[in-house]
Amino acid sequence: MITPTSSAATTNAVSGASDGSQRSALTSDFETFLRMLTVQARNQDPLEPLDSSEYAAQLAQFSMVEQQVKANELLSDLALTLGAVNLNQLASWVGMDVQVAASFRFDERPVPIFANAAPEANRAELVIRNDQDVVVDRIAVPVNNSEFEWAGVDATGNAYPAGTYSATLASFKGDKLLTEAPATVFSRVVEAQVGEGKIMLKLDSGVEVSADNVTQIRTGA
Incomplete structure (x- = not known):
């Protein structure tokens, strides 16, 4: 079982919603800026055309906005990728036998x-x-x-x-x-979760330990 902590899950949800809202707002501003620039170029007075330096400055602003939109999209994609990596890392622990100084489960077989x-x-x-x-x-x-x-x-x-x-x-x-x-003692990992910046493992004995305390890992029999 893979369990993200409630605080982590809430943070991710809020962060995702915030990122989506910010990207949507930035994209909207970019499209508005593009329309305004197009209308300005189309309706300028032929006898008094837009000053070339001013037009160049506006184009530069347009380029900066475009780059910021692309950067924001890349950062959002990267955040999603990192989230998937964290889940894969958690999944890799479940079902493994880990050697750790903790209470163990005795089921009438030698330990x-x-x-x-x-x-x-x-x-x-x-x-x-x-x-x-x-x-x-x-x-x-x-x-x-x-x-x-x-x-x-x-x-x-x-x-x-x-x-x-x-x-x-x-x-x-x-x-x-x-x-x-x-x-x-070797114990079986039945659940993994992320909390406070570290991976916590729940063992078949019911004990929770930090992955940092594991000294050896082997495939569960």
Whole structure:
């Protein structure tokens, strides 16, 4: 789903109407100026013809008005083209899997998780929280690994319920906690929209993230 924000859509509509109104007014002025110049040339006194320098000045004004009309039309066409490009850019995100540090959707299948331990750490734990920010699982992982897999089962082998979870990687040196950094997970983009000059992506977990925070993209399976 591609959703331009209401403010952006309203701005585009107002801008389009304004551009059309301005171009229409400018074209009307141009046609009026052309008719006046033609009538002036047709009805000038043969005994006192229009001064050549004045006539040249009016022709120059005519040329300037003509060029302004053409420039306005080109700018309007360019604005329409840029709008189409923005929509194409939004459409390219939908259906893609993006790697980002955000909550993810667990549907009772193993979830690949990516994170790096602190350089000075000698042990690390993958920490899983539910949508209430309650820790539901802690898994000891090698400090040299950067890719892990959460099976989504507890110590007795029972699967955790389907839902939204988040992951962090806690780095320790001995018993001292050094850092607990958000881990990244691939999630499916279900909606894209433009707001405040940036692209916002809605993931299948219901979370919205900025496209600027995406670290990797792959084709959705």
